[in-house]
Structures are given as structure tokens and as C-alpha cells.
Amino acid sequence: MDQLAAMRIFRRVVESGGFSAAAEALDISHTVVSRQVRQLEELLGAQLLNRTTRRFSLTEVGQLYYQRCIDIIDQVEDAARVVSHHHARPGGVLRINAPMVFGTLEMPNWLPQFMQAYPELKVDVVCNDRFVDLISEEFDVGLRITRSLPDSTLVAKRLAVSDMALVATPAYLEKHGTPREPKDLQQHNFLAYSLALQTTELVFIGPDGREQLVSLSGNVQANTGLIVCAAARAGMGITASATFVVHEDLKRGELVEVLPEYRLQSRDLYVLYPQNHHLSPKVRAFVDFLADYYATPRWSV
Structure with missing residues (x-):
């Protein structure tokens, strides 16, 4: 006997209100429905339904089993939907x-x-x-x-x-000098991304692991990194950028990293x-x- 199939039939009998209605809904014979429920009761060693000539009612243990059938069948169908959904072609x-x-x-x-x-x-x-x-x-x-x-x-x-890098053009650094430590940045034009959590302050982690907070200022601020990095590429100042934005510039040498021995939070x-x-x-x-x-x-x- 297929116990899961018998559980489905038992559930349909309860929810349809009778054997005949369940048989019609499942498109199987009344005999098959009755036999499956009887075999299920024999397997469990418990009577699930009180039967009369005109109606039935759930026994106490039948009510408990019915609730568990709902949970189990729903979980089985849900698992099947997950697999079907997973393999469906995206569209x-x-x-x-x-x-x-x-x-x-x-x-x-x-x-x-x-x-x-x-x-x-x-x-x-x-x-x-x-x-x-x-x-x-x-x-x-x-x-x-x-x-x-x-x-x-x-x-x-x-x-x-994406690591963060402090960058500028070689021409800018040649003209304005190369910072040797974070506090030197206060003498430079800082190009700021205005949506950053800290627009005009940077926290550096030094070679010794210590943090240094530096306040910065400059003449360009924008709410998109595209403008800020374009200003840096034009030699207008120093900016802090995610490396996914400037890694090709750094490879080509069009931008160089400033204070590479100090880290910014990635x-x-x-x-x-x-x-x-x-x-x-x-x-x-x-x-x-x-x-x-x-x-x-x-x-x-």
C-alpha cells in the first residue's frame, strides 16, 4: 500500500464530507476509496472514522491524524514546488x-x-x-x-x-607634493563623495594598527563617484575611491595610490x-x- 496516497485519500474523504464525494473528486471508484481508508486504519492499528449508513465522523485519534496528514501532504507538495520552481527557466x-x-x-x-x-x-x-x-x-x-x-x-x-584607495594623478602630486602621513592631507584639495558616511573625514589604519582620524576639505563634492573620480583624473585633487572604480587607472599609471602603507576601511x-x-x-x-x-x-x- 502507498501510505502517502492513502493519506491523500483519507484527507479528501474528510474534506469532501464522504466516500462518494471523495471518489468523484479523485475520479476513482467508491470501492477504492473505502479500501484505501480501511487499509490505512489496519496499518495504523486505529479506527480513524466512525461510519454509519448515511454519514461518518472522525474519531478522536482520527482528528489528530487528519491534522498531521494536512501538515505532511502540504510539506510534500511544497517540496515538489520548490524543485519545480528551481528548475523553471528564468523569464x-x-x-x-x-x-x-x-x-x-x-x-x-x-x-x-x-x-x-x-x-x-x-x-x-x-x-x-x-x-x-x-x-x-x-x-x-x-x-x-x-x-x-x-x-x-x-x-x-x-x-x-572592494578595497578603498587614496588616489591622485602623478601631475597633481608633482605640483602639490606627495603626502607622507595622513595629517599632510590637510594641505591638499580633497574631492569628496557627499553620500559617504563621513564626507570630510577619513579614518586611516597605520602600519602599527593604530587608527588616525583626519579632517579634510576641498572644492569639489558630488553625490556620485563618477564626478569625484573624473575630477581626480583631471588632476584637481586627491580622492578616496573603491578600487573597482580606479583599478584600471592604477594599472595604467594614470592615477597613483597615495599613502599606500595606510589602509582605509574596505x-x-x-x-x-x-x-x-x-x-x-x-x-x-x-x-x-x-x-x-x-x-x-x-x-x-
Whole structure:
């Protein structure tokens, strides 16, 4: 006897209000329904139903067993849905939110490859540098480069680490001098990202592990890292940037690292998405793709 099948039939008998109604709903004979319930009772060694010629009622143990049948059958069906959902081909529209500089400089490196892997999928990418509520603004996923995430109901998967580097052009340093220690930066033009937690202050960790807080000032401040880094490339001053933004400039020597023996706190790359009972195929595909892509370090200098 298939015990799970018998449990399904028993549940349908209870919920349909009788053997005949259950047989009709399941498209099987009354005899099969009756036999399955009887064999189930024999297997359990307990009477589940009180039968009369016109109606039935659950016994006390039958009521308990019925509740457990609901739990077990629902869990089995839920497990089947999870597998089916996992293997479903991603499709529809995937709405992605990302910081402007990340979306502009980094996403073009891998988005075409992702789209080629899932040709049935459409993407809608929105880049900005303001706070975005993924749920209220109906985004499927968000990408964030940050030191820390605020508490929320979103799922956050850490993908990679981007070091922070203090950079300037060789021409700027030749003209204005190269800082030898953090306090020397107070004599320089600092280009600030205005949405940083500390816009005009930097915390350095020295070779000895000690922290140094330095207050800075300058004539350029912007709410996008694109403008700040463009100003640095133009030789206008010194800025602190995530290495994913400037690693190619550093490799080419167009920018050089200032105070390389001192460290700034790194930033983490996260992919965020709302908590759902079942992760949709399109979101799962995107998260898995990024996890695989960023498993290899990308921004070394």
C-alpha cells in the first residue's frame, strides 16, 4: 500500500464530507476509496472514522491524524514546488537597482554574459545614488557597495570586497607634493563623495594598527563617484575611491595610490532581494550568476 496516497485519500474523504464525494473528486471508484481508508486504519492499528449508513465522523485519534496528514501532504507538495520552481527557466522582467558608478563601470563587464545565458529574460536596470526601497519601488534585486547594511527584512548576500584607495594623478602630486602621513592631507584639495558616511573625514589604519582620524576639505563634492573620480583624473585633487572604480587607472599609471602603507576601511558588494517563501527563477539565476562571477577576485591592482 502507498501510505502517502492513502493519506491523500483519507484527507479528501474528510474534506469532501464522504466516500462518494471523495471518489468523484479523485475520479476513482467508491470501492477504492473505502479500501484505501480501511487499509490505512489496519496499518495504523486505529479506527480513524466512525461510519454509519448515511454519514461518518472522525474519531478522536482520527482528528489528530487528519491534522498531521494536512501538515505532511502540504510539506510534500511544497517540496515538489520548490524543485519545480528551481528548475523553471528564468523569464519575465528582472528589475535591478544599482549605484550609479557601479552600474556604469562594473555592470557592463558581466551583464551581456548574463543576458546571453538567459535569453528569455528581460532586464530593467535603474542606477542612482539615493536611498531606494526595493520593495515599495518594485525592484527584484539591488546591488550595494557599502561598509555596513541597515537592518531590514531584505536578504543580503555578500559577493565581494572592494578595497578603498587614496588616489591622485602623478601631475597633481608633482605640483602639490606627495603626502607622507595622513595629517599632510590637510594641505591638499580633497574631492569628496557627499553620500559617504563621513564626507570630510577619513579614518586611516597605520602600519602599527593604530587608527588616525583626519579632517579634510576641498572644492569639489558630488553625490556620485563618477564626478569625484573624473575630477581626480583631471588632476584637481586627491580622492578616496573603491578600487573597482580606479583599478584600471592604477594599472595604467594614470592615477597613483597615495599613502599606500595606510589602509582605509574596505567596502563590501552585496546583492539584496526581498524575502520570499520561494525565490523566483529569475532572481535565483541572477544571484547564482553573480556569486560565481565574483568568486574570482576582480579588482586587484
